Amino acid sequence: MTGKERGPRTPIVVFYGNDSRVKKYHFWVLWEAAMSDSTLHSDKLGGQPQHDVIVVGSGPGGATVARQLARAGKKVLLLERGIDQRPRSYYGTYLGALIYADRMSLLFTQEGLNIVRPLMVGGATSMYCGCAAPPPEWLKEKYGVDIDAEVAETIPELGVAVLPEELRGSASTRIAQAGQALGYDWQPQLKFMKPARSKKFDCGAKCMLGCRCGAKWSAAEWVDEAVQAGAELRVNARVEKVLIGGRQAIGVQGTIAGQPFQAFAPRIVLAAGGIGTPRILQASGVDGAGDGMTMDITTMVYGFLPRGERGSGNEPPMTWSWENLEAGYMLSTLIDPWLLYPIINVLKGPKYALTWPKWNNTLGVMIKLKDSISGGVFADGRISKPMVGDDLERQRQAEGLCRKILVEAGVDPASMFMTPLRGTHPSGTVRIGTMLDEDLQTQVAGLYVCDASSFPEALARPTVLTIIGLGKRLAKHLVGQ
Numbered sequence: 001m002t003g004k005e006r007g008p009r010t011p012i013v014v015f016y017g018n019d020s021r022v023k024k025y026h027f028w029v030l031w032e033a034a035m036s037d038s039t040l041h042s043d044k045l046g047g048q049p050q051h052d053v054i055v056v057g058s059g060p061g062g063a064t065v066a067r068q069l070a071r072a073g074k075k076v077l078l079l080e081r082g083i084d085q086r087p088r089s090y091y092g093t094y095l096g097a098l099i100y101a102d103r104m105s106l107l108f109t110q111e112g113l114n115i116v117r118p119l120m121v122g123g124a125t126s127m128y129c130g131c132a133a134p135p136p137e138w139l140k141e142k143y144g145v146d147i148d149a150e151v152a153e154t155i156p157e158l159g160v161a162v163l164p165e166e167l168r169g170s171a172s173t174r175i176a177q178a179g180q181a182l183g184y185d186w187q188p189q190l191k192f193m194k195p196a197r198s199k200k201f202d203c204g205a206k207c208m209l210g211c212r213c214g215a216k217w218s219a220a221e222w223v224d225e226a227v228q229a230g231a232e233l234r235v236n237a238r239v240e241k242v243l244i245g246g247r248q249a250i251g252v253q254g255t256i257a258g259q260p261f262q263a264f265a266p267r268i269v270l271a272a273g274g275i276g277t278p279r280i281l282q283a284s285g286v287d288g289a290g291d292g293m294t295m296d297i298t299t300m301v302y303g304f305l306p307r308g309e310r311g312s313g314n315e316p317p318m319t320w321s322w323e324n325l326e327a328g329y330m331l332s333t334l335i336d337p338w339l340l341y342p343i344i345n346v347l348k349g350p351k352y353a354l355t356w357p358k359w360n361n362t363l364g365v366m367i368k369l370k371d372s373i374s375g376g377v378f379a380d381g382r383i384s385k386p387m388v389g390d391d392l393e394r395q396r397q398a399e400g401l402c403r404k405i406l407v408e409a410g411v412d413p414a415s416m417f418m419t420p421l422r423g424t425h426p427s428g429t430v431r432i433g434t435m436l437d438e439d440l441q442t443q444v445a446g447l448y449v450c451d452a453s454s455f456p457e458a459l460a461r462p463t464v465l466t467i468i469g470l471g472k473r474l475a476k477h478l479v480g481q
């Protein structure tokens with residue numbers, strides 16, 4: 001449509017705000033959007049949006065919602081900031097991890113906590129350890145969010161299971177047995193992995209760079225299935241804000257490959273992750289987004305076996321775990337990939353990075369702490385995640401236990417150290433019960449959030465199965481509307 005074909009300019013009244021304060025704007029943006037060639041909106045169809053639902057972000061939250069809705073016959077537009085990295089030759093390599101993680105994997109909070117934030121089709125499941133855990137009981141009991149049926153359906157659908165004994169790794173099993181000998185009930189970890197899918201199951205710590213052997217499920221597969229079911233996927237599509245008319249979400253605005261666009265639908269689902277989603281809400285004028293966050297603050301405790309005894313680095317990550325629900329932490333078998341080991345540990349001090357030659361003899365236990373809500377994701381770009389309350393004390397308790405287990409497993413007690421803090425689960429920034437109702441809707445009608453930012457508390461366990469459960473439940477809700 002050209003400018004000459006356009007009708008007279010009509011100002012559209014838009015209410016844009018929150019419960020306490022409603023700002024009123026007369027502006028042309030909607031009219032311009034409806035007329036512009038750059039919009040994905042079908043002005044040629046009498047101003048009706050082409051899509052029933054716009055989903056922003058293609059991690060497990062967005063991929064699940066998009067797939068379920070497309071399969072139910074809804075017209076879905078899926079907008080993803082990154083691209084599909086799977087066909088690239090560097091996928092699953094160290095170079096790849098630099099290319100597709102935010103700030104080349106060097107994103108830090110103000111306090112120096114390193115955040116790994118993959119930006120690509122499939123979101124963080126493109127670099128995850130493939131661990132699965134049921135949602136915590138408190139999600140249903142305390143917050144009324146029951147996703148048991150959706151999770152129960154997903155487990156056989158994706159073949160979630162523990163790895164066979166021979167693939168759990170002898171050094172990892174050695175750690176678990178040491179834990180068991182001390183009276184802690186270490187269990188094989190559930191996995192989104194089917195070794196039979198790969199020609200050669202080749203999983204070591206490096207599988208956290210991206211799965212090259214194909215055994216591990218990632219949300220990108222459900223993006224494929226959403227597209228097969230009719231969803232429209234746009235990559236390189238960075239959503240900046242939600243367009244809100246009255247108290248109703250009506251569309252989104254951003255850039256595709258650097259070019260401005262707007263797209264319209266009566267339902268918008270934000271699934272841009274624990275950092276992306278609050279930023280979009282902040283830019284949309286929704287108060288409170290990003291105020292406080294959870295992270296499942298993660299550290300590793302390392303110790304070295306005598307020369308000649310193999311460590312856990314070449315084994316699949318996180319094959320055994322133990323949870324301390326009372327103190328709020330989870331332990332699992334894990335060590336950093338070979339090249340990342342010195343990079344992470346130099347942050348603690350040069351002498352720790354210099355232990356790199358001992359990587360092959362290293363045993364590692366990961367601590368995932370149920371951190372208190374603190375800090376936040378701020379509109380000026382800052383991210384803050386201080387340890388508050390008894391976080392530090394509980395982390396020290398967990399570290400003490402890791403040291404005991406590693407000594408039992410045979411490491412040299414003098415060799416042990418704990419790595420710097422990092423966060424792989426940015427979450428809890430748009431919390432259920434604070435900013436979202438039980439159906440994951442914000443205060444703005446038609447605007448939903450379905451990703452890790454919705455967690456009301458730190459999960460302190462693998463997040464993806466819970467996010468899938470939330471996605472399936474939200475899709476049912478939207479289909480029912």
Ligand SMILES: Cc1cc2nc3c(=O)[nH]c(=O)nc-3n(C[C@H](O)[C@H](O)[C@H](O)COP(=O)(O)OP(=O)(O)OC[C@H]3O[C@@H](n4cnc5c(N)ncnc54)[C@H](O)[C@@H]3O)c2cc1C
Nearest residue numbers: 057059061081123124129131239273276451452462463464
């Ligand atoms: C190294 C690592 C290991 C992990 N291991 C496990 C594990 O074993 N098991 C487990 O359950 N969890 C694991 N996790 C955590 C898990 O992967 C994440 O918690 C989960 O993927 C979060 O899902 P999400 O849908 O909230 O967001 P993400 O997976 O972060 O997806 C968000 C998507 O939105 C896109 N996006 C962001 N901003 C915008 C925007 N403005 N416009 C459009 N798109 C946008 C991003 O590019 C991204 O693709 C791991 C994470 C990491 C980093």
